[in-house]
Amino acid sequence: MNLDVNQLYVKACGADAFFAFKGEITSERINAILEEIESKLALISSEVRMQKKIYNILVECLQNLYHHSDTVPVDLIGQLGNNYGMVVLKKLDKGFSLKVGNFVSNEKVKFLSEKIEKLNSLSTEALKEMYKFILTYQKLSPKGGGGLGLIDIARKSNHHLEYYFYPYDDTYSFYELDILIV
């Protein structure tokens, strides 16, 4: 039986999601999500540093989804739409957990795994140097991405990134990135 992405969403939400969304990721939707989370955060967290960190990481995650969520298995487009993404934010005893997910083609699984493993292996100082190197020498893609998003998320979260690839079929997997923000 094929992977059920609704089940993954339900599992990610658990019983206590602070914010949860699944559906089409458009520019307008990103605005709405950012606005809602910003006002909710202001109500529950007095720590400005934490609010800013979450907002910054969320912006990068949502924009990654915006640029890459157009990969949806053909047989799921009717059910999920053309730009499917999932976002779940939870408040923990200490800090927050952010889970984002989208489909990727299986060809990208190895590249993404290696990239995240590499980031996880680097020290804070090495991440900073890598960020500066790419900032200085790599050109922006026509979509406006610069290969800096994941590095920035790793730097700002200051914690190892967890990731999962749930195989859907021979062509696609569902990619979930779990970020701990403390």
Added chain:
Amino acid sequence: MDTLLIEGTPKTPTVRFDASKGLVELKGRSIPENSIEFYKPLVDWLESYAKDSKPQTQVNIQLEYFNTSSSKCILDVFKKLEAIQKSNPNSVTINWFYDQDDEDMLEAGQDYESIIRVPFKMMEVAG
């Protein structure tokens, strides 16, 4: 040359580039999905300004948030300012404002400071 004035939005900063005063200002949020389109007129303006820049150019960058797509465009802005500084030494200062609770924004300013050969002043703002 004409002053470049752009009103801020929830995703793009307020821009005030005033050649008569030698003032270059960005304030607010810079988190558009695609920043190239937004920053192109700013970079073009600076290229024209560089041909007849003021003896002193004051740059105020006061951003609450910026995404990584903007970070490269902001570097392009700084590279234009670096070119002005190179042809006219000691003419450019970049004031980088950051909220006192926002270490990430301070660090972002320090990243640029280490890449661009223009003096930066880190300006802490009370939260």
